[in-house]
Amino acid sequence: MEFLEAHPEGVNAIISEFWETALHLAVTFEHLHIVKELVNKMQEGDLERKNEFGETALVTAACTGIIEMAKCMIEKNRNLPMILINFDTLPVTQALLSNQKEMARYLYLVTPLEELVPEKGYHGANFLRQCFLSDAIGEL
Template sequence: MSTEKLTQLVDIVVEPNLQNPDHFPQVECRPTSKTVLPLDRKKRKDYRDLLVATLKGDWETAKPILDKDRGMVQARLTKGGDTVIHVAALGQCTSFVKELVDYVTVEELAVENASNDVALVNVAASGMVQLAKLMVEKNNELPMCRGMADGNYGSLPFAAAAAIGHIEMARYLYRVTGFDHLDGKERTRLFFFLPLRSVRLSIRDTEEVPHNGI
């Protein structure tokens, strides 16, 4: 898909982050503000330039924009509240994602979009295991960060991969997800969420993967 078509799919919105990037919650996976403020023309251009650079996988253009205003790391660039990290995950440019993961802090990597999903959910849905490993190696709590807007656990990165049928991704995320932190009811719901029996069997047939009650 061309960059022009991608930018049409991810329209810019005006929602900058208000928090001091040096002060994040210690536990929660949602360190950004959802307050909407008007943007001047220059700031709006910066948003669009960052979005386009991210879609192109152009780190040389994106980095100076982030360097100039660190808050841009958490700026919501799309109607869905996606940040530069979410958009990069969708773009699937390995080199760009690697540079961005190295650039951001552990807390910034856990920024959520409007659906309360971290970027690892997007990566899980893409099936690109290499990108998932980059993120989890930086922040090993990401596999347990999931959206709760629908009241269930379907947005766990593992569940996102399994639902689509990305078996290798599901196997990897199964190994790194702390299912022991879920109670029995939650584990049962997650098991029956998986629509593909082949995914469940494939995971269980992997000798190096513990069952963890799933």
């Protein structure tokens, strides 16, 4: 954090071979306090930065199941739940793929239903399919 105080541009620097930022890595290693500090220092659009696999830090948080990390990011940028992964998957579906049902419940509540309609593509069908496969259909 001292480094970022002296070099604020570093908050968006790519620091791994997978095009990850400090936020991606803080989420991966489940350092909630660092995630909160980084999000506070970032601009809204900075949170949309994707790694080599087309994943925002929110997608990584969806896989960890730590809802508080997802909340602090979404409070800063309400568009994050609608940003697709390279494989045309919504973060809510990725949470189910990672067996994170509580996270999926939270992400479902903050994902506009318009993102799940057939006119938007097959994202809603993928989500519903994953609900059945993960036995989460009655839980969301």
